[in-house]
Amino acid sequence: MMKRFTLLFALMLLLSPLQAADRLQMARTTQNFPEAMLQLQEVIKQHGYTVSRVQRVDIGLTTFGYQTDKYRVVFYGKPEQIRRMTDEYPQLIPYLPLKIAIFAEAEDTLLVASSPMQLLETDQPELNRVLKEWAADLLSIMKSMRGE
Numbered sequence: 001m002m003k004r005f006t007l008l009f010a011l012m013l014l015l016s017p018l019q020a021a022d023r024l025q026m027a028r029t030t031q032n033f034p035e036a037m038l039q040l041q042e043v044i045k046q047h048g049y050t051v052s053r054v055q056r057v058d059i060g061l062t063t064f065g066y067q068t069d070k071y072r073v074v075f076y077g078k079p080e081q082i083r084r085m086t087d088e089y090p091q092l093i094p095y096l097p098l099k100i101a102i103f104a105e106a107e108d109t110l111l112v113a114s115s116p117m118q119l120l121e122t123d124q125p126e127l128n129r130v131l132k133e134w135a136a137d138l139l140s141i142m143k144s145m146r147g148e
Helices: 002-015 033-046 058-064 079-088 090-095 125-146
Strands: 024-029 050-056 071-077 098-105 108-114
Touching: 024 125, 033 050, 033 071, 033 098, 033 108, 033 125, 071 079, 079 090, 079 125, 098 125, 108 125
Parallel strands: none
Antiparallel strands: 024 108, 050 071, 071 098, 098 108
16 A cells, blocks of 8 residues: 555656645556556547657666556647647746656556646636646546546
């Protein structure tokens, strides 16, 4: 149990600084890791995004005693939209492309991502519109992964 919480904490640190648990989106699927990984990439594409890369995280985690290769971060976005948003809102650069951590836990696979809603700014209506769109898509991606 403690190992699970340590892993979750490490993944949260990788994703971005989180200030509240309600800004975290999570999904659990009974699919094994390879199946869930393939489905996640397909669901991301179905939502109109491009998977830009998949990064192994397990290499760094082995120093903490984890002995598995089933930890990844999937980076995704809409390339033109990301270029435009980082040009207009350079404060977004550390948060883009969007990302979802995926890892195996026993027979299940978990997905964790920070919500784009944490980046809302009161005086930026265009930015907020796009962030709300990304947050809604993330929620939909997580629901799809849960089989809802």
